[in-house]
Amino acid sequence: MGTKITLKKIAKELGLSTSTVSKALSDSYEISQDTRDKVKAFAKLYHYKPNSLALRLRNQRSMVIGVIIPEIVHHFFSTVISGIEYGANERGYNVMVCFSNDSYQKEVLNIEMLAGGSVDGFLVSIANETQELSDFRHFEDLKEEVPLVLFDRVHPKINCDKVIVDDFGGGFLATQYLIKTGCRKIAIITTPDHISVGLGRKKGYLKALEDYKINVNDDYIIKIDQKKDIKEQIEKLIDLPIRPDGVFAVNEIYAATAMKIAQDRGLKVPEEISFIGFTDGYISQFSNPSMSTLAQHGYEMGKKAIALLINRIEAKEQDPLFKTEIINVDLKIRNSTKKLT
Template sequence: MKKITLKDIAAHFGVSVSTVSKAINDSHEISTDLKQRIQEFAKEHHYRPNHVALSLLKKSTKTIGVIVPNILNYFFTQVFYGIEQTANARGYGIISCISDESYLKECQTVDLLSSGTADGIIMSLSEDTQAKGNVEHLQDLIENQIPMVMFDRVSDDLDCDKIVVDDFEAGYKTTQHLLRTGCQKIAIITSIYNSSVGKLRVEGYKKALQENGKDFDEKRIVKVGRSDDLELLISLLIADKEIDGIIALDEMTAVDTLNILKMKGVDVPDQISIVGFTNGRLSKYVSPALSMVSQHGKYIGELAANILIDRIEYEGEMPFTTKLVKTTLIERESTRKLGTKSSKQLS
């Protein structure tokens, strides 16, 4: 049975959520009669007060909960850094949590942070949550007036502040760039195929192919699961000797792909150009240095922290906002220069 929320009680009495919260908290601002009726109704329906929602009327824990799906992804490390720097500057500490792409772990973490541990939450959805399409655990946060900012992987079903990367445009522009450098047969290698961001990048890739008169081939979308052998998948991919461009949708996959191609004697970028996502340290120091799409993770973290703290500290009504962050392609040695063509063929 779904637990009753402040919003449910407010709807029953035709009053605001704030009025219900004050009544349950025995505030002198609410009439004795209404306060008594609300308290009795809440007791009859086994309402359990959310300590964060109530504490916002009194005090602040000065703590922000942060939930990311994968700490090994350098993008999320950059976001963490931006959040921590900004939160500390404004007098807040952070509790860092990892869902490990698991819906169950995400639910458990949200439950922990919403039990009075943090004033608000900044989070990116796990791949498992997006695959299931179930965000009821987050709807409960909103109904209980717990501030939340979602970033990168967000849900359209939730009314809250959001920061999204223009992943469709990133996939589109990256593909266009490779086509302009002379690539004809471009593949995508993705370990985030169930996530919204992975899907949007592929859709942008498809649009670029279509606009340039190139056929889309499903076989050129290489989906890498946790237990899959990337070397085997790449071997199967380059068996098509016409493949001359690869877009890897995260940094580790881009680095691994580069190393596997080098081990197989493939010249990068002369035979195959590579572009990865997330401009981390690894991509700069491999040889050849990898061209990358920067999602500006530190900036996203700073923006998310400022939006959340503003909402925590502002006593009036604030409309929810959705910020769109553009990506930047950083060209390095793993892609051919504009106007050049491959001089070698895979043997």
């Protein structure tokens, strides 16, 4: 530790100026071949690496993208990040990821840490708490400095490029499939309405019920409070006097939890009760029966988001019009639902 080798040290050691050393290392024609060789050999010997901080400060560019996601233990976000990484590397950028843990304060902290020169742009999926508080000043401030693209968990109040999943379409598709396979008492396990994705999925669910002229039953709409015991809240649904015969859950965990509860009650899946989840992750793949679900193309979303961001970063002048791209979802039928006849 502490033996960091710098241009200055090389210069001193070789009796040259820092400018000469810098130029020699970048093979400038201004420097004689002799000196170039000498400097390069010395630099190599001492493992010289330019200080990236200094470089960034000088160049006013970092070639780094900051990503902030709410949860780390989340298959969908993982795939989004893969897509982001791919698109970023393709265009010479690196990616740094921070986690807000769905906390407003941590989101602000992370942004402050990465802002101010550290990254050239931000890719953010908003923390639940921030959506709840509806306080977006940190994003507004940020936008003056570097471009921002929101993905998945977005908010209309923030004016920037966005990439979202077709939550409405997904909710509709899932509910429609349940209806078409004979379910009539269809429940939805969703989030409180301030979570954008949950709301969109619920709207799709309601639209499908409406289209097929099925009455909405408020008992069948469960809004999970993350702070309380999730299992207990879902048990109430399954144990309803008039049990639902089809359940659409807005994420994998709710879906898998609900199915387990139903199985514990001795119910046959999908004959007596069907389940559709959202996100095609490991839980859906490995559950038994395997879970029918809406595959969200996280990888595509990541690629789209990073493309939008880099375009903004590299744009000579900013387009005042912001785009919102919608990534479609695919209904993936497995064995937690009945087959179409």
